[in-house]
Amino acid sequence: MLKAILVDDEILAIQLLEAMLAEIGGIEIIGKFINPLEGLESLEAHKPDILFLDIEMKEMNGIKFADKLNPVAFQTDIVFVTAYDEYALEAFNVQAVDYILKPIEKSRLEKTVRRIGQRRIQRELPPNETPYLKGNFLGSFRLLDHDREPIKWRTKKVKEFCAYLIHQDKPVHREKIMEELWPDRTLDKASVALHTSVYHLRKELKNHGYHDSIKYVDERYSLEVELKSDVQDIKNILNLSQDTAEDVKKLIDLYKNHYLAEEYYDWAREEREQLLKGVVQYLEKFINTYNMEIKLENVLKEAIDKLIEIDPWEERYTNYLVQYYIENGDNRAAIQVYENYKTILWQHLGTKPQEKLEHLMKIIK
Numbered sequence: 001m002l003k004a005i006l007v008d009d010e011i012l013a014i015q016l017l018e019a020m021l022a023e024i025g026g027i028e029i030i031g032k033f034i035n036p037l038e039g040l041e042s043l044e045a046h047k048p049d050i051l052f053l054d055i056e057m058k059e060m061n062g063i064k065f066a067d068k069l070n071p072v073a074f075q076t077d078i079v080f081v082t083a084y085d086e087y088a089l090e091a092f093n094v095q096a097v098d099y100i101l102k103p104i105e106k107s108r109l110e111k112t113v114r115r116i117g118q119r120r121i122q123r124e125l126p127p128n129e130t131p132y133l134k135g136n137f138l139g140s141f142r143l144l145d146h147d148r149e150p151i152k153w154r155t156k157k158v159k160e161f162c163a164y165l166i167h168q169d170k171p172v173h174r175e176k177i178m179e180e181l182w183p184d185r186t187l188d189k190a191s192v193a194l195h196t197s198v199y200h201l202r203k204e205l206k207n208h209g210y211h212d213s214i215k216y217v218d219e220r221y222s223l224e225v226e227l228k229s230d231v232q233d234i235k236n237i238l239n240l241s242q243d244t245a246e247d248v249k250k251l252i253d254l255y256k257n258h259y260l261a262e263e264y265y266d267w268a269r270e271e272r273e274q275l276l277k278g279v280v281q282y283l284e285k286f287i288n289t290y291n292m293e294i295k296l297e298n299v300l301k302e303a304i305d306k307l308i309e310i311d312p313w314e315e316r317y318t319n320y321l322v323q324y325y326i327e328n329g330d331n332r333a334a335i336q337v338y339e340n341y342k343t344i345l346w347q348h349l350g351t352k353p354q355e356k357l358e359h360l361m362k363i364i365k
Contacts, residue, residue: 001149001207002117005031005046007039007065008054008081017052017081017104024110025207026117036060040068048076050116055082055091063087066094077116117209131209132226135166139257145208154200157181160265161197166227167268171220180267230254231275238278245299248286252299252306255279276310283307287320300324313349315341319357331364 004027008014014032021027030046033039036059043051051069055062066078080091083102091099097119098112133151136142141163143151153159160181165172178190185193198214198221205213205225213225237243237251259272283303290300304324307317318341325334338361342353352358 001028001147002026002049002113002120003028003030003046004050004052005029005033005039005043005048006052007033007036007057007062008052009034009036009057009059010054013054013081013102017109020104020106020109021113023106024113025203026209027113036062036065040065043069043076049120050113051076051078052081053078055080055087056084063090063094066091066096069094077119079112079116114209114211118211132228133210135227135229135231137163137166137229137231137260138255139260140262141260145210149208151204151208154204155197157193158197158200158204160263161194162201162223163260163263163265164267165214165221165223166229167271168222171215171217171222173220175219177221231259234275234279238282243282243286248283248299248303251279251282252302255306280307280310313345315354315357318353319360322357322360326360326364334364335361 004021006014006017006029008017011034014034018029018032021029027050030048031039031042033042036057040060051066053062053065057065062080062082066080069076069078078094078096079098079100080087080096081100081102081104085101088099097116100108100112131146133146134144134148136144141159143162145151151162153162161177164177164181174191174194178185178187178194181197182190182193198216202214205211210225213223215222215224234251234254237247237254240247259275260268261272283306286303287300287307301321301324304317304320307314308321311317318337321337322334325331325337338353338357345351345353
């Protein structure tokens with residue numbers, strides 16, 4: 001969200017500009033002044049991203065106003081909004097980024113705001129890095145912009161539509177989207193709902209500086225925004241040819257919940273099962289190939305605890321934990337784990353531990 005200050009000695013001009021900026025979105029107006037001297041004081045105190053400045057003002061000419069500033073120090077982009085075109089050369093001599101003539105055309109103003117927003121994002125990025133969205137899919141679905149400000153959802157369906165496009169990771173035919181997101185509606189009503197969701201999602205992403213983010217080609221929709229996500233981070237680890245303790249630790253920390261488990265999207269079920277299967281196989285492989293000489297007991301214990309958290313009824317995981325304590329010389333802890341598991345198993349399922357675990361406990365007892 002860009003912060004802006006408006007300076008114009010005509011209150012109606014300020015109100016019109018404010019209304020247009022509200023429609024465009026992505027701008028937070030932190031100050032409005034008809035007295036340029038007061039505007040100058042506010043500018044020095046708040047250092048906004050953009051200054052919208054009139055030129056012909058009674059108290060001070062806008063060019064002289066801008067000349068008093070150091071745009072580099074302020075990091076403020078100056079946009080002149082004036083009814084006179086003869087000041088254009090002087091305006092750019094004081095490092096203005098744009099010069100808009102009154103009466104203001106909304107499309108012209110929007111183009112200026114978009115360009116400034118993109119410039120500021122690029123200015124803050126490391127070399128060769130593009131702005132991206134950050135998606136959280138484990139548990140609930142959240143989407144953050146490059147400044148880590150959350151994307152807000154007009155409706156639950158707009159949220160689901162966005163998650164669905166990211167989930168598909170390819171152009172999806174409009175009829176398939178309607179079938180999966182609005183299966184109980186007629187074709188006409190589903191089509192209206194889809195168009196409404198596209199409009200609100202596109203508008204919200206635009207407010208965060210992501211323009212032309214939704215593509216529609218050959219009756220297929222796709223989300224054309226660079227994205228990084230917790231799921232992608234996990235898949236990158238799962239695809240590594242060699243694993244390190246740091247990789248295992250990172251995966252354990254990342255996998256805090258199942259894929260979109262709190263959203264109850266039917267179309268997410270298969271991906272949820274596949275991701276869970278991959279994580280479980282990865283952790284089991286690490287545990288079964290663990291080398292005692294490397295001394296990674298903490299990571300090993302965390303891997304076992306994560307498996308038990310994922311499936312507390314799987315006896316193999318309790319067996320892993322019992323063996324872990326035995327190998328570390330803590331028979332008392334091993335017995336306690338066994339007794340707790342035995343009690344919970346009987347209370348909830350009415351069964352006893354299997355013979356392998358029972359035999360192991362007889363040996364250490």
